[in-house]
Amino acid sequence: MAALTREETEALIQEVLEIYPEQARKDRAKHLAVNDQSLEKSNKCITSNRKSQPGTMTIRGCAYAGSKGVVWGPIKDMIHISHGPVGCGQYSRAGRRNYYVGTTGINTFGTMNFTSDFQEKDIVFGGDKKLAKIMNEIEGLFPLNKGISIQSECPIGLIGDDIEAVAKKANKEIGKPVVPVRCEGFRGVSQSLGHHIANDAIRDWVLENRDGDDSFPTTPYDVAVIGDYNIGGDAWASRTLLEEMGLRVVAQWSGDGTIAEMEKTPKVKLNLIHCYRSMNYIARHMEEKYKIPWIEYNFFGPTKIAESLRKIAALFDETIQAGAEKVIAKYQAEYDAVIAKYKPRLTGKRVMLYVGGLRPRHVIGAYEDLGMEVVGTGYEFGHNDDYDRTIKEMGNATLIYDDVTGYEFEEFVKRVQPDLIGSGIKEKYIFQKMGIPFRQMHSWDYSGPYHGYDGFAIFARDMDMTLNNPCWKQVKVPWKTEESPKVAIAASA
């Protein structure tokens, strides 16, 4: 299908909005836009980070999900207590695929669920005593843990427990960091505030731990990777490139990360930010307090990788700059072969995305390296500064949708007819049943890594495997077998 013109896209948005009652229509209209590359600032065309409309189906998570699930959860040698009723932690357990090395239950705890399992009496009489007891139990059962974080679920804030006091006391008793995090699910409009709260907790309870301690030998090439959660091994595929160019990666935040790495981060020379949305706060803080500069980079697809490697290298001396060139040259044959193999199979295919923190803009380059085009994108919980960074990456007249509702997304897809959709598990089966190839772009659909040159090869293979899968020819309903599946859907719309 030919690309929509600006007018057609605008008309499509109007058409989709039609169905809402007036108030909701007014609100949702602000969150849908046609991309205009000439704009410098996104607030001219789109509103974001606002409360979702009741009654529409949002795909957002809560602040607890942002803190426990995203930022703290992957720190592997700490135990993260989901403080409150059992469900919040149990239903999200091990779902994010943050890979790590270690023996689970002995010295790492990533995929386990620790909870204070609140009962009625804890709500009525308070849960502080129980929390204190849990700390001692943890120490007894898992002595190799390097610290504990307390991830508050909704009730904690409602009943007014003093988890900070419990944390301070436990910290003295066990002699390890104990971090209270006030990330109750009701705070903010999405998981995004949870990221911020989690960053602030790291700032207040972890980052200063080694101030004034110079025993850690530093080098001029020390960097920290910030905002890479090692989904399917992403951080590993990134780290190798940085190390090959001559840098020393001191810390990984927080995929496969440890508390010791976080404590050492204030000693690095440069912070490298992959997921800007979830960790820019701590980078800005370190810049102000420790004078550590930070830059954003993008390790999806060879074009962006080379761009990023050079950008990072430019902040160091010639050895690193030469190192970057060496890395790019070293992998060239590899990624050229990937492109030669898959581009002919994927070229001209159109993709719609709807994901979280950084991917709605970061993966665009990787698709373009394969000759594909991203025709619609949006963030679950992005802010203005995310959309500022998206406008230039997206083609003109493409669709941009913020906190898209289930209904809107379906209608857009019916009209735009993309060849591939990249979003999450909640969207996957709806679109597959509509006969449209789908990839989960949160968990990489149980695949990955997608970062780095190694990841690009897997990314290309996965996209091809999904898009050109013969099964899509089989999803035609019998009474429409004469028509192509696409026409069938358009007709039923």
Place this chain on the structure above:
Amino acid sequence: MPSVMLKKNTEGKLVFYVPKKDLEEVAESVEFDSPEKWGGEVLLSDGSKYYFEPIDGQPDFPVTLRAKRLDSGE
């Protein structure tokens, strides 16, 4: 009176960041910007104006300072 995080970008221009509002803007002009005195009215590229109490000498960027919004009654 928002708290504003200020830093210099690679071109030496002042970058203005208000965490609460996700506002990230480059400053077009700063009223007093000399080694002896810094502050006053700051005009951002989006047209909004803020006021910083002038101080002697340059602040040690990056730094968080309190500013007054001038052009709107928020």
